[in-house]
């Protein structure tokens with residue numbers, strides 16, 4: 001199975017659009033199998049101000065469109081199909097090829113399954129996790145899966161534990177995108193059947209092994225969306241879980257649905273109390289405001305594909321558009337979307 005997946009990496013995705021800043025992230029839109037509608041994104045990213053030799057993040061798509069349809073995400077909706085293992089590995093290879101030899105020198109090379117698509121809904125994601133160590137050849141390869149915990153995928157999650165143990169012991173990061181502590185708000189934000197918090201708490205405690213990275217509980221906080229630290233404290237064990245608070249990044253669909261971020265807003269101060277309560281209960285809390293330039297390069301899910309589709313015109317002479325900021329161009333352009 002693994003060998004098959006690697007052999008198929010001969011599939012070369014066609015780069016049709018690219019936008020970014022070399023010291024933050026470059027988002028690459030690729031066309032799969034010559035299919036006009038087969039556009040997915042992958043990201044060649046850094047963790048500023050760290051150089052690539054210290055940390056390199058390759059973010060890939062797992063589905064063509066996404067059946068979950070989170071209303072704040074530009075990748076939501078228009079689901080066509082799962083990507084094959086070869087199509088996912090080809091995205092990784094594409095980004096690796098941009099920096100020949102860099103993988104072997106990198107102290108932490110993270111392949112993140114968090115672009116277009118919900119990785120747990122695709123069985124081939126596990127094949128890719130198994131094939132990556134041989135493909136990448138990086139001594140410091142990390143696997144990272146961000147998931148909304150879709151219901152009905154219990155077997156997939158059990159196999160994920162096996163894959164972590166076998167291929168990534170001590171080098172794996174699992175993140176649950178919760179976004180709210182209220183089941184009603186979670187249902188609104190993640191309109192797909194998903195595990196209740198209690199199930200995530202029980203699974204994460206089994207997933208997290210001694211000396212391993214704690215399981216992340218991610219909250220991209222928006223106004224008028226419930227976030228009660230007491231729910232986290234009551235349900236989750238800080239020995240196994242860490243809390244990450246991030247801004248809800250600006251997207252076309254998010255703006256249309258009326259979502260406004262909490263972090264980076266005047267209401268951010270309200271989070272201080274919640275953060276304090278979590279820390280006093282033993283939780284690691286990461287306030288990840290990120291780099292504003294990520295919004296400029298449109299490195300939020302689905303933005304680059306949307307932008308490419310909106311700008312695609314018959315008069316464009318080449319089907320390859322490239323807007324790269326190499327550090328000396330005007331950064332005042334408005335964000336995508």
Ligand code: SF4
Nearest residue numbers: 066069070073076117
């Ligand atoms: S946030 Fe993730 S799960 Fe939700 S629609 Fe976007 S890609 Fe799908």
